[in-house]
Amino acid sequence: MDLLTSATAADEARRNARVAVLPVGSFEQHGEHLPLATDTVIACVIAARIAETYDLFLLPPITFSCSHEHELLPGYPGTLSISASTLITVIDDIRASLARTGITKLALVNGHGGNYVLSNITQQANVEDRTVALFPGRDDWAAARAHAGTVSTNHDDMHGGEMETSILLYTHPELVGDTYPDADHEASDRPHLLVAGIKGYTHNGIIGRPSEATAAKGKAALDSLTVSFADHLKAINE
Secondary structure, three states, X not given: OOOOOOOOHHHHHHHOOOEEEEEEOOEOXXXXXXXXXXXXXXXXXXXXXXXXXXXOEEOOOEOOOOOHHHOOOOOOOOOEOOOHHHHHHHHHHHHHHHHHOOOOEEXXXXXXXXXXXXXXXXXXXXXXXXXXXXEOOHHHHHHHHHHHOOOOOOOOOXXXXXXXXXXXXXXXXXXXXXXXXXXXXXXXXXXXXXXXXXXXXXXXXXXXXXXXXXXXXXXXXHHHHHHHHHHHHHHHHO
16 A cells, blocks of 8 residues: 555645656566566655655556566566557546646656657657656666666666665565575677567576665665656756
C-alpha cells in the first residue's frame, strides 16, 4: 500500500495541484534477486518523492507496459506486456480525464527503459503547448549515478544491476533477494537487442553489476533525481 497514494478527494481539493505525476512501471523478469514489479516499485518511489517535494497530484501507477524484449527468457517466466498502442491509449485517456478536472500538465515517471514510446507521446503532446514531461531522462540518471558514486554507467547497467538494486535496498530491502552479490552479468555490446531480445545477451536475466549495490547509493540517487526534476517542472510550466 505504500506504493499507492492514500490522498482523499478533500486532500486534493486543498492541494489544488496544477501538475499530475504518473508512474509508469512494468511487470517483467529481473533475474533471481529482484521482483517482477521492480520497475513499477522504482517508478512509484521516484514519483512519490517528487510529488511530495513539489506538492503535485500523485496518481497510481501503470503496472504493465512494453516489456517484449524480456518475454520468453528461458528459466525466467512472468514477464507480461501490453502493446505500444495500448500504452498510448491509456495515457491519452488519463490526460483527457485530468483535463476535465482542470489539470493539463502531466509528468510521466518512467521506470522501464524499454518504454520507448513514451518519448513519442511526450513529443507529440508538446507540439502546441508544453504539457507533458518525461522523467528521468538519460542525463538525470547519469547525474544520479555520479552523485551516488556508482561504478557502472547507464549503458552497462541496463537491467537488474547496481542502480535498480541500490534503490530497492534503500527503499524496500525486503524485496531484494540475498543472491544479488552473485548475480553480475556484463553484456556491454548489444547491437541487436531489438531483434534478439534480452535472451540474446544474458543467461540470468541481468545485465549489470548488482554486487556493487548499496542502500547508500540508492539514497544518493533518489536525492539527486529529486533535485533534477525541478528543471523538468520548470520546462512544462513556462
